[in-house]
Amino acid sequence: MRNYGPIDDVTVFELYPGIQLNRDNIEHYRALAEQQLVINRCQDCGYWIYPHRPMCPECWSLNVKPEQVSGFGTVFMFTLLYQLRDPKSHIMEPLAVAAVELVEQKGLRYLSRIVNCAPEDIAHDMPVRLTWIEIGNLEWPAFEPVPEGQR
Amino acid sequence: MARHPLRDTIAVVGVGSTPYGRDLQRSHLSLGLEAAVNAIRDAGIDKQEVDGICGSGMTPLAQGGAGFLSLQGSLGIERCTWGVNSWLGSAFVHAGAAVAAGLCDTALVVQTYMREPNMSRSAAADPFRRVLEQFSDVASDMGGGDFAKRWVHSGEPYAAWMKRYMHDYGTNKDAFAYMAVNNRSHGSRNPAAVMQQPITLEDYHASRMIWEPMQIYDMDVPVDCAEAHVITTAERARDLPNKPVYIHAMSLGGTRVGEFYENTLGWTENSHWVAAKGLWDRSELRLDDVDLFYPYDGYTIDAVGCVEAVGWCKPGEAGEFLKSNWDPVDNILRLNGRTQVTTHGGGLALGRAGGANFYSEAVRQLRGGEGSRQVADAKSALINIGSFFHDPSAVMLRAD
Ligand SMILES: [Zn+2]
Numbered sequence: 001m002r003n004y005g006p007i008d009d010v011t012v013f014e015l016y017p018g019i020q021l022n023r024d025n026i027e028h029y030r031a032l033a034e035q036q037l038v039i040n041r042c043q044d045c046g047y048w049i050y051p052h053r054p055m056c057p058e059c060w061s062l063n064v065k066p067e068q069v070s071g072f073g074t075v076f077m078f079t080l081l082y083q084l085r086d087p088k089s090h091i092m093e094p095l096a097v098a099a100v101e102l103v104e105q106k107g108l109r110y111l112s113r114i115v116n117c118a119p120e121d122i123a124h125d126m127p128v129r130l131t132w133i134e135i136g137n138l139e140w141p142a143f144e145p146v147p148e149g150q151r
Numbered sequence: 152m153a154r155h156p157l158r159d160t161i162a163v164v165g166v167g168s169t170p171y172g173r174d175l176q177r178s179h180l181s182l183g184l185e186a187a188v189n190a191i192r193d194a195g196i197d198k199q200e201v202d203g204i205c206g207s208g209m210t211p212l213a214q215g216g217a218g219f220l221s222l223q224g225s226l227g228i229e230r231c232t233w234g235v236n237s238w239l240g241s242a243f244v245h246a247g248a249a250v251a252a253g254l255c256d257t258a259l260v261v262q263t264y265m266r267e268p269n270m271s272r273s274a275a276a277d278p279f280r281r282v283l284e285q286f287s288d289v290a291s292d293m294g295g296g297d298f299a300k301r302w303v304h305s306g307e308p309y310a311a312w313m314k315r316y317m318h319d320y321g322t323n324k325d326a327f328a329y330m331a332v333n334n335r336s337h338g339s340r341n342p343a344a345v346m347q348q349p350i351t352l353e354d355y356h357a358s359r360m361i362w363e364p365m366q367i368y369d370m371d372v373p374v375d376c377a378e379a380h381v382i383t384t385a386e387r388a389r390d391l392p393n394k395p396v397y398i399h400a401m402s403l404g405g406t407r408v409g410e411f412y413e414n415t416l417g418w419t420e421n422s423h424w425v426a427a428k429g430l431w432d433r434s435e436l437r438l439d440d441v442d443l444f445y446p447y448d449g450y451t452i453d454a455v456g457c458v459e460a461v462g463w464c465k466p467g468e469a470g471e472f473l474k475s476n477w478d479p480v481d482n483i484l485r486l487n488g489r490t491q492v493t494t495h496g497g498g499l500a501l502g503r504a505g506g507a508n509f510y511s512e513a514v515r516q517l518r519g520g521e522g523s524r525q526v527a528d529a530k531s532a533l534i535n536i537g538s539f540f541h542d543p544s545a546v547m548l549r550a551d
Pocket of ligand 1: 043045046047056057058059061
């Protein structure tokens, strides 16, 4: 991964040409480019807001800023993909996609891949932690099991 | 009870369908027009009596699409006082609401569906279908390389819900299997169905795995097709040739989940539960009165969710309930010993129409005259169409 230094808006647009970037989500992608997972958080009441929205649904504050999350969570729900949306793609072993419930808040979930884990070993409510995988010359968030001793 | 001024004041008077096929080599607009013409002719009205249109797709300006602007121009309808585009369970409800509110007197609903390039290799090889996807408005923001946005308008969370449902309730795939076999049995008796072969429980369990635990027989069949409905006032309906089918009560349902489906609420909090409560707060007919039941089957878990949401059984008990309400002679469901389910085969057998064909079948059955497929003495139908996350409907139709 290249070191981009301070990443300005134009660079974020260049790095993520396929993403519908807007004023409410650009900080999330700027952080991804720096290998950080950030989620919008209400600065008045502390509520985490996801997807990337500009107002807190709990207190209606517009004072919302992205904050880094711990990267720890549990598998709320998951499926193993044997076939991808692109019918031309072939996958050798099933791809695990999971809604990871982040420890920061009940119901705060981030959709991601589960890696470093045999598909048959993935279980509901299994503790996982953030890691990064390279796809298309960019680093993207993924989650892996938390080793037994560290749970 | 909720405020409910529309009760039985509006009626479905026209139904029109196209043939269903995997590759009809036609546009959305062409399919939509055929269904619209069939529905208006079926209603027995002059086309200029239509003064409101609910079209397909998300933007009325889509070229070659069956949006309300294209439909009005193509059909040569001079004046409309109401128009909107919609989909899934909502389209029918919006049109009924517009007539009930007096924004128009006679609303035409047209819903078109086509097999999309992401649904099969042969569809992906078809340049007409690729162009459709390129200019599609719904599929435009599905991530663009960001895996975290993968569940915006995705079927995968339904597969994840199947797994979570079985885990939370300690159950197996029986509920999904019985629903799939029921729909395919009915499809085998419907000459219009794309899937004419019935399946067994064994066939279901042996079918190809797509998104574990979801298998190919859990998924509706992508086709090219269109359905259209004409809705007008009950008063006008009584002067028209068809037996009126009254809209007794209806509801939509929204939750705070929004567009990222991984934010799903609990099993009993998804949008079908909201729509069901909205209906039961308005309907004078209760579940015991329901002669015909039409739960949407985009995936079998949609239909299973609807079974539980409207209250046929308790949450998590659909597997046992469907198994104990199984007719092994006809290989179909008869809920509480009598209520038939998805009598046309639904999306799993007739083909994928976003649930629009459930409304068509319910109206035709309530009119009577479906020949060997007619369910005797059917007077009421409960229809639940839509997503766990958006645009669910709960609609009670009745006839005299
Ligand atoms: Zn707040």
